[in-house]
Amino acid sequence: MTLNFLNKARTAAAPVLLMGLCLTGLPAFAQDCEIKLGTVGPMTGGGASWGLSEKAGVEFEAAYVNANGGVQVGNRKCKVKVVAVDGLSTVAGGAAASNYFASEKVFAINGPVLSTEITGFKPVSKRNNQVNFATGFAKDVIGPDFPLAFHKIQSPPAWGPLVAKTAKERFKLKSAVVLGPNDQGGTDAGTQLAKIYNDTGVKTGTEWYQRGTTNFGPIATRIMNMNVDAVDVTTMPPGEAGILIKQLLEAGYPGVFARLGAGGDVVIKNSGGIEKVKNFYWFDHVPTENPAIKKLTADFERLMKAPVPDNALVFNAQLAAETMLKAISLAGTDQDGEKIAVELRKLTPDSRYLGKAGWRGKGQYGINQEFSFPVGFNYIQDGKVGAQVKLDIPAE
Structure with a gap:
């Protein structure tokens, strides 16, 4: 993309x-x-x-x-x-x-x-x-x-398994953490996503925070100690996700960021652009x-x-x-x-x-x-933008 x-x-x-x-x-x-x-x-x-x-x-x-x-x-x-x-x-x-x-x-x-x-x-x-x-x-x-x-x-069960499998293979993922607000807007989808990652063979936990948080320093420290390969910010509002990623990058996090939902482009922009966010995969609800x-x-x-x-x-x-x-x-x-x-x-x-x-x-x-x-699957790998992958969603 x-x-x-x-x-x-x-x-x-x-x-x-x-x-x-x-x-x-x-x-x-x-x-x-x-x-x-x-x-x-x-x-x-x-x-x-x-x-x-x-x-x-x-x-x-x-x-x-x-x-x-x-x-x-x-x-x-x-x-x-x-x-x-x-x-x-x-x-x-x-x-x-x-x-x-x-x-x-x-x-x-x-x-x-x-x-x-x-x-x-x-x-x-x-x-x-x-x-x-x-x-x-x-x-x-x-x-x-x-x-x-x-x-x-x-919702994630419709496209999540295919997207998670694609990401796992491209970025060689073995572990991840899914972050989200500690209300239904975060926990419903976050729990679904963690299960999808785990079912794909990527060991994944969850981390919840209070919506409206502006300082993610303590959470960033916990994530650094987890030593996970990917941090998924799908259910975080784009503004809050941008703050978290900036703080993780400042702390020296070397892994991959993910957003399996709308707003990936906004999060990348808010986090400093591709020159800062070198490995990121995201999902759009249309093939943009x-x-x-x-x-x-x-x-x-x-x-x-x-x-x-x-x-x-x-x-x-x-x-x-x-x-x-x-x-x-x-x-x-x-x-x-x-x-x-x-x-x-x-x-x-x-x-x-x-x-x-x-x-x-x-x-x-x-x-x-x-x-x-x-829908569309997008990624940045080692600072380079990959070609978007169009994924067809079956009707029932």
Whole structure:
């Protein structure tokens, strides 16, 4: 994967509550015909790059659709409006977001991102009849008890064994440690990842810390004493992961860093770039070097007049928003989550960029409401960037 992202400027931090994207210079729409898409994730704090990238992906899809005449709803063409809320990386933030969306009559939502936010959001959104595309790795991110919840990425059991095997062989790994916050956002996925590494033959333990930590000195010392071959920061917010890696490098850690989830490019940038982080493997939830994603990037930068965010979740947010708008068109309304969910289940996921995918999730969650778009494995070895490996994810 090319590292041109290392030269991009950071996007400015968003306010805690972001509402309504007003788009100018767009074609005429039916009078008073507007549909709303919500987006929720951490837009401040250490995980801000996750939430802001999701917001950017939804806003791009809204701008693209509006520039091309809007969404067909019945016999009218409707303008898309985006309502964005900071989920604050907390359970309470997720619950509050759902209630805020309900007050704004938003029933189709992209997010939440973090498992903590999802835990608070799910029961409230069920009462509010809201359909959503979540991002996190919570073990119960979707399931039969929450039929309006969909998943736009796959959790570690779907791709982890193949990625761990590839990393083990390339970097000759024998041992590792998985780090994460000591809440559901860290422990659910971190425990899954540790098991995957162990099953692959890489002896792996876990290390938990308090979310929001800014000094990882004591943890860095413990890791140095462990003498492990790899440090996996998958479930750490990108900002916090960057701090930890910097402190490990300052302490002289000689091993490999890993991030089997979104934000690898951001973590590398925050850690000093490839000249500092010489051995690193990471995972993107789309094959970012695919020509189709390059086309998406060009369309984004042309339409939004801004660089695409460093965090690759922007692409998954676009995929989910595109699919959600198709379902809204078929349902004939954006005001009924159940009707939208019915149409989603009938659809074959089909991106104008990546083409057709399918649904999966039955084996892991008991419900086929998870995208099966392909993913990408990236690595830096001895300071040199390797070619991205595209991995296909089977539908069920």
